[in-house]
Amino acid sequence: MNLPLLTLLWAVPMLGAVAIIALPPSARDAVRWAGLAVTGAVLVIAGALAAGFDPAGAQFQFVEDHPWIPSFGTGYLLGVDGIALTLVLLTAALTPLLLIAGWNDAPDPRELNGRATHAYVALFLAVQSMVMISLVALDILLFYVFFEAMLIPMYFLIGGFGAGPRGERGRAAVKFLLYNLFGGLIMLAAVIGLYVVTANDPAFDAGTFDLRAIVAVVASGGLAVNPMLLHLLFGGFLFAFAVKAPLWPLHSWLPDAAVTSTPATAVLMMAIVDKVGTFGMLRYCLQVFPESSMLLRPLVITLAVIGIVYGAVLAIGQTDMMRLIAYTSISHFGFIILGIFVMTPQGQSGAALYMVNHGLSTAALFLIAGFLVSRRGSRMIADYGGVQKIAPVLAGAFLVAGMATLSLPGLAPFISEFLVLIGTFVNYPGAAVVASTALVLSAVYILWLYQRVMTGPTRPGVEAIGDLRSRELVVVAPLIAALLVLGFFPRPALEMINPAVNHTLSIVGEAR
Template sequence: MSHFPYLSVLTLFPLVGALIILLLPKGADQVVKVFALVWSLLSLVITGLAAYSFVPSGPRFQLVESYPWIPAFGVRFAFGVDGIALVMLALVALLTPIVVLASWHDAEKYAGAPGITGKRSTKAFFALMLCLQTCMVGVFAATDVFFFYVFFEVMLVPMYFLIGSYGGPKRQYAAVKFFLYSLFGGLLMLAAVIGVYVVSANLLNGRGTFDFSTLANLNIDPGMQKALFLGFFIAFAIKAPLFPFHTWLPDAGGQAPAGAAVLLVGVLDKVGTFGFLRYCIPLFPDASQFFAPYVFALALIGIFYGAFLAIGQSDLKRLVSYTSVAHFGFIALGCFAFTSQAGVGAVLYMVNHGLSTGALFLVVGFLAVRRQSVRVEDFGGTHKLVPLISGAFFIAGLSALALPGTNSFVSEFLVLIGTFTVNTTVAVIATLGMILAALYVLWMYQRTMHGPLNAAQPKMVDLSTREKWVIAPLIALIIFTGVYPKPIIDVITPAVKYTMQDIGKHDPQPSALSGGGK
């Protein structure tokens, strides 16, 4: 290893910051907050340097590191990133300091939940945030399947405490439900991980391995592939969440503090769809093609189911959570269409969803602080009181409905056009879901921001300087990547093409060209 160990440093750096926070003197809350913000910004700088060292046209996995861990079973601390993992690391690095700044007062009391008061540990809150960042970096950077599984499971712990200790009135129920669902999926994955090791040992003369590159080149029996695929797929579908494994999300997203909800829906959920592309498809290509029609069916149901439930919600945070169920339906379509356009669109959608949904959760958090409520009926005409918050809400909403000119449009377009070339019916049905997205976003905005002013609303102050610094980067990226997504697409495309090669798929030629133009 001749290069700087960016990935191991990025993984350990937030954890070191968390330990330092815990060693700071009791009562130094302001110092804790400033330190957490500066430390997360340094992580962003290191991520930027790592991204600068990445060559999109270079080898599939770059910035590779590997250190022995459990030699008897061939387990290693193995790191490496392709373009898909790199953009997810960038999303983690970007959202973490934004969330730290947005959560400046979240440890003191839960804003938006009447009756919940009392001081809570600021040190523990921000230490948990940095521990969560370590887990998020590790899960995207690991190239050893067992090492990935460890991060996949451990990341539940800090999020469990963030929801259960700092969330809303039903925080304990939501935290336990989140933990149990994810733990169940993790146990299924553990069985599949053990199965992969046993199969690899049989195919490699007794020398089992967890190395991704080695496993991807094994010729596993198609029947065994189906069983192993399901173990990984169900765990990832729960994490995503894909219908019908989604029921933990509205509770967890609705009860989590706004900043934690941003990381939960903006990043942690992406581990599921990342897992589809990184593990399910390359390791089990035959099973992936066999189950693809069933995934399409679940994705289409999720698109409409999530949209209809979002329309009927009276709680803003649950509403935003249900929109994510619909969005993940589109991402799943892109993953299992097996075309480069759809695959690139799915990965781009993962990034863009993190930006748009993150912005929505933050704006809802701003409103909750001022109104001490997240119920739609407690608002009305709010634009007259807080025009800047209303404007940010509007732009984030337009991104969520994939309006042309916003970031989500390009990703949704790529998913649909890539799906259309392999299954026209599925693509057409999914396109109808875009109409419902416009309905639930615009209706939510109209009910809260427009109409006659709700006389029960207290006098509100618009965005503070701190809140402007929180929301401005996301709004700027929503617009910039909507107009010029090329830099991200250039990084993603080679990695997606490698994934398509793993499964032996090539983009179909348009029928007009194959018809012969003599």
């Protein structure tokens, strides 16, 4: 009997969240361990998927297809390809580490009738569940439901369990929610419009949300509809994904949300949740609307290149350590989107791999910076200096994570950024040259940050900073190890990614 692994992938954390909420208020320690056990189970399920996945096999594997609302042409349809599987593994691996990193992020037993810890862990598991089903959904309406639903637990994690003043984090949470809800409403109109198009298309017996059926018709000749309508529908999908990603100039919610969240929540948002936006561009924008993607790719590439340089330049000027790291993510997301829309095998393979590598490097750098800030009680770079004399292991781990962020050869982000730039140069050499300036800019902001924080004389207030503790080493060590392994041996990830990339480009190639 074959287990429904894709259903278990999202149902286990969702049921775990419900069970945790039901535990008594006095079971705060048990709640943390229960959450960790649930994420461990999800990691095992993801490992089973990876072990059973055949890169040379069908595009979508472990498919589950059950009726949901047949009269609306929608079903419970799940399947996983190589790109989705790499992100599933990233999500499954990072979530338990983030729970360990945020072990004491909800310590006050007086909040929420003694259930603050319960709520914190349950929200984390709910986000993991919704990200997982978004990655494996092959029904467009099913994808949309959870694409939007994940905003709710993230809103409460930012606003209810943030690291900044209550008013500041409340504003950041509302800004995060409004930006993404507006993008989602635009996408909803596009989803409905796509259903109407399929209902009126002679290739379909009735309207459908089945991604496989729609892509098959697109690949065989295109939808029988006015191209301008398809361009508008494409714009609706792209807008929502660009807000989530985020793509310049729709990025302004990210720095505020990141610095007012706890480090664990910020990493959950930047390394996991935001990847659903770039993943959506690959799966939906390019495969369902290949002609529109080709027509508008110069615009998207221009915005991506602006975001790459903009994020790097603003990072250099920051005095807040956590805000600096948040701006680096805007630059990195620009690289990912650039690789997606240059429409070359190297660019898209690099972009898909970059989604994983960015998740690892951002998690390492942001969490280590968070451990440092929790000791000193300040995010201001000027309040630090000489940390490497007091905490050499912390400083060394920070340096490795920083070198990964600037794509040092031998660390995971290098190969993905290198592939994106090579793929870009094939079709858009000017964009590749401009984007390459971020390599210099990233060296400036990372090395300058390290110099000001870690080297020089020990500033007052830094003397009491201790080195990484055992719990923190449990979080940092796997991240550093993964950055090194993928830096020297990215082949397994690329072998999973490349067939899905080739399928996408074959569809786009029909539109050229």
